[in-house]
Amino acid sequence: MGSEIEISVKDLNLWFGKFQALKNISIDIPKNEVTALIGPSGCGKSTFIKTLDRMNDLVDNVKVTGAVMYNGRNVLDADTDVVELRKEIGMVFQKPNPFPKSVYDNVAYGPRVHGMRNKKTLNEIVEKSLRGAALWDEVSDRLQESALRLSGGQQQRLCIARLLAVEPNVLLMDEPASALDPIATSKIEDLLHVLRKDYTIIIVTHNMQQAARVSSHTAFFFLGELVEYAATIDLFERPQDKRTEDYVTGKFG
Amino acid sequence: MVRKRYETVPMGLLWASGIATLIILIVILAYILGNGLSVISWHFLTAEPALWGHTGGGIYPTIIATLAVTGVSLLVAAPLSVGGAIYLNEYTKENLLRKTIRQAAEILAGIPSIIIGLFGFLFFVIYLAPYTGGWSMISGGLTLAFMVLPISLRTSEEALKTVPADLREASLGVGATKWQSITTVVLPTALPGILTGLILGVGRAVGETAAILLTAGGSLNLISSLRDPGRPMTLNIYDVLTEYRDTTTAYGTAAVLIIAILAITLITDWLMNRYTKKLKGL
Amino acid sequence: MARIRYVQKLKNLRQNVEDMGAVTVRSVEQALHALETSDAALAEQVIANDDVIDKCDRKIESQCMTLLALEQPMAKDLRVIATSLKMITDLERIGDFTVDIAEEVVAMEKPIRIPVASSEFEELVGEVRSMVADSIETYAQGDAQRARTFEARDDKIDHLYKQIVNEMVRTVARRGCSTQIIAETASLLYIIRYLERIADHAVNIGNRVCYMEEGERRYLK
Numbered sequence: 001m002g003s004e005i006e007i008s009v010k011d012l013n014l015w016f017g018k019f020q021a022l023k024n025i026s027i028d029i030p031k032n033e034v035t036a037l038i039g040p041s042g043c044g045k046s047t048f049i050k051t052l053d054r055m056n057d058l059v060d061n062v063k064v065t066g067a068v069m070y071n072g073r074n075v076l077d078a079d080t081d082v083v084e085l086r087k088e089i090g091m092v093f094q095k096p097n098p099f100p101k102s103v104y105d106n107v108a109y110g111p112r113v114h115g116m117r118n119k120k121t122l123n124e125i126v127e128k129s130l131r132g133a134a135l136w137d138e139v140s141d142r143l144q145e146s147a148l149r150l151s152g153g154q155q156q157r158l159c160i161a162r163l164l165a166v167e168p169n170v171l172l173m174d175e176p177a178s179a180l181d182p183i184a185t186s187k188i189e190d191l192l193h194v195l196r197k198d199y200t201i202i203i204v205t206h207n208m209q210q211a212a213r214v215s216s217h218t219a220f221f222f223l224g225e226l227v228e229y230a231a232t233i234d235l236f237e238r239p240q241d242k243r244t245e246d247y248v249t250g251k252f253g
Numbered sequence: 254m255v256r257k258r259y260e261t262v263p264m265g266l267l268w269a270s271g272i273a274t275l276i277i278l279i280v281i282l283a284y285i286l287g288n289g290l291s292v293i294s295w296h297f298l299t300a301e302p303a304l305w306g307h308t309g310g311g312i313y314p315t316i317i318a319t320l321a322v323t324g325v326s327l328l329v330a331a332p333l334s335v336g337g338a339i340y341l342n343e344y345t346k347e348n349l350l351r352k353t354i355r356q357a358a359e360i361l362a363g364i365p366s367i368i369i370g371l372f373g374f375l376f377f378v379i380y381l382a383p384y385t386g387g388w389s390m391i392s393g394g395l396t397l398a399f400m401v402l403p404i405s406l407r408t409s410e411e412a413l414k415t416v417p418a419d420l421r422e423a424s425l426g427v428g429a430t431k432w433q434s435i436t437t438v439v440l441p442t443a444l445p446g447i448l449t450g451l452i453l454g455v456g457r458a459v460g461e462t463a464a465i466l467l468t469a470g471g472s473l474n475l476i477s478s479l480r481d482p483g484r485p486m487t488l489n490i491y492d493v494l495t496e497y498r499d500t501t502t503a504y505g506t507a508a509v510l511i512i513a514i515l516a517i518t519l520i521t522d523w524l525m526n527r528y529t530k531k532l533k534g535l
Numbered sequence: 536m537a538r539i540r541y542v543q544k545l546k547n548l549r550q551n552v553e554d555m556g557a558v559t560v561r562s563v564e565q566a567l568h569a570l571e572t573s574d575a576a577l578a579e580q581v582i583a584n585d586d587v588i589d590k591c592d593r594k595i596e597s598q599c600m601t602l603l604a605l606e607q608p609m610a611k612d613l614r615v616i617a618t619s620l621k622m623i624t625d626l627e628r629i630g631d632f633t634v635d636i637a638e639e640v641v642a643m644e645k646p647i648r649i650p651v652a653s654s655e656f657e658e659l660v661g662e663v664r665s666m667v668a669d670s671i672e673t674y675a676q677g678d679a680q681r682a683r684t685f686e687a688r689d690d691k692i693d694h695l696y697k698q699i700v701n702e703m704v705r706t707v708a709r710r711g712c713s714t715q716i717i718a719e720t721a722s723l724l725y726i727i728r729y730l731e732r733i734a735d736h737a738v739n740i741g742n743r744v745c746y747m748e749e750g751e752r753r754y755l756k
Contacts, residue, residue, distance in 0.1 A: 250609075
């Protein structure tokens with residue numbers, strides 16, 4: 001890969017109690033590209049991205065070894081400022097989860113919890129973020145309305161705007177479109193093509209065709225292992241590992 | 254068609270049971286309000302009670318006493334229950350400690366009020382007399398707090414539980430601290446449930462008699478401080494009936510009490526409804 | 536194994552391509568036989584049968600498009616379909632060239648005598664025959680190794696071709712050739728030109744088979 005590396009994972013292992021969910025994962029995520037993680041249910045891909053922003057800390061009985069190098073430091077170190085980390089590595093979830101507040105307050109939430117109070121600056125940030133998420137045109141006249149009145153696709157883009165407001169470097173997306181209809185899905189996918197110029201994006205998806213459409217690199221996870229990682233076209237046109245071949249041709253999973 | 258009959262008979266019985274509750278409520282309300290409404294007047298609500306042997310007094314001091322004792326109990330119970338619920342739900346995992354605390358709350362809720370009153374008497378009235386003033390609003394309020402606490406702790410915990418986990422994750426996902434997430438996202442969302450629980454507790458406090466009997470004192474004088482003894486409305490009904498056979502005042506007090514409780518319940522419901530709708534953006 | 540119906544459709548596709556290959560091989564055989572025995576009737580048959588090859592082409596193309604649109608094929612499945620799609624064009628062109636050869640046979644009124652380089656001519660014919668048949672076989676068996684030998688064999692064919700052309704031109708350039716001889720020679724030159732082109736298409740098929748099996752693309756120099 002010719003591009004710069006944003007996150008470098010080395011020998012990552014993770015256990016939930018006795019169950020080993022991630023086995024010796026090593027992978028370099030390129031900067032300002034979309035990397036897709038595919039694999040059957042339960043293969044560890046969601047667990048993997050949750051490790052990158054330390055979201056797995058919220059779960060009981062988790063043990064992690066290995067290194068996730070970001071910005072020259074190991075994210076997994078005990079002295080990592082997790083709050084700051086999550087500002088730089090943000091996550092979008094499968095089910096859109098806007099706060100039960102207004103659209104404006106949702107987007108302004110991030111900057112506000114980090115201390116931003118200036119009304120004018122907040123307004124600018126909100127507009128910039130909503131534009132960045134391709135949502136401004138649809139909500140600019142309803143910023144004070146409750147976010148829960150937006151459609152599913154709009155809510156998901158709102159969640160993206162919420163992240164953009166704190167100016168992250170990396171966007172983690174856990175099946176962001178699986179709860180959305182095809183048109184909303186396309187809008188999110190188009191958005192990804194625009195966003196990747198400024199952000200490094202890692203997307204978990206169980207929809208292979210989506211991975212094929214949006215990503216430049218794809219990693220195939222199976223039973224907690226990273227089986228194959230290649231440029232997307234290579235992984236889908238000529239996979240090297242038989243397990244990958246069987247999965248992408250739909251012969252199992 | 255025989256099967257249809259087997260359907261309608263149980264349906265009818267069930268309907269009757271449902272209606273029964275409504276009928277009972279209506280009967281009680283009708284009886285009390287029927288007899289008591291006429292007693293209520295501006296004078297009744299604002300005047301001091303008549304002296305021994307005379308009639309025509311008011312129940313102003315008892316209203317104040319009720320407010321005092323309820324206020325004290327809320328002041329103590331609210332932070333303890335909400336804070337406790339936040340600690341249990343947000344900061345601890347589902348372990349033995351949590352289960353024990355929950356079990357303790359349920360047992361506490363089941364203890365007869367007279368026994369709690371007895372404890373209050375021994376502890377607040379006698380033992381802590383220098384601080385509470387012996388028979389006083391403080392003693393009464395603190396004792397009531399013990400009864401409000403288990404209910405509101407439980408309902409607050411339930412309310413917090415209903416806040417979906419992904420809202421907390423979303424908040425953490427933009428880099429908020431845990432405490433920020435709780436105060437700016439979780440609590441506002443859980444507020445209706447929490448407040449409802451507190452109101453339920455208040456209802457219990459307002460209507461409590463046995464514990465009050467043993468701790469509040471029963472004096473008819475208007476309280477000048479919380480360390481003074483007083484006679485809340487519930488106690489007044491009992492006293493007035495047993496000491497003076499004054500059914501008029503009793504009905505009047507009862508009517509005021511019932512109207513107050515009705516008002517609190519209905520207004521809280523309405524407010525929470527509006528708040529919830531606003532949250533949902535409807 | 537999942538997608539049983541889809542897997543069966545892929546099998547059908549490959550079978551159809553092999554069948555089209557078989558028809559094409561037979562067409563080549565018949566055309567060459569007609570040439571060797573000056574059988575105008577057989578040649579006419581070859582010309583008529585080209586319809587079959589064209590129909591196969593259209594049918595298989597449609598099959599491929601359906602699979603692409605409806606089944607989202609990936610990896611090897613995708614390569615099989617892409618290979619089949621390209622290959623039927625090569626087969627169809629081979630079919631057209633056999634028609635051209637057959638037309639030459641029909642146009643000649645008497646049996647052809649090969650004036651010179653007859654052994655080279657026979658060798659050329661033999662090589663082309665076997666290459667066409669082999670190309671279909673490598674597809675059927677996914678034999679990329681054998682397919683890789685086609686380029687070298689094609690080099691040999693090109694070499695023979697040039698040899699024959701030189702000889703014939705030299706012969707005809709001598710004074711005293713009748714128009715008859717010149718006309719016959721021209722026909723033969725056309726025919727070996729067609730054979731050389733047929734071989735090129737067989738090499739194409741071989742290269743596509745390599746891609747199908749291994750995912751690497753090999754191109755004609």
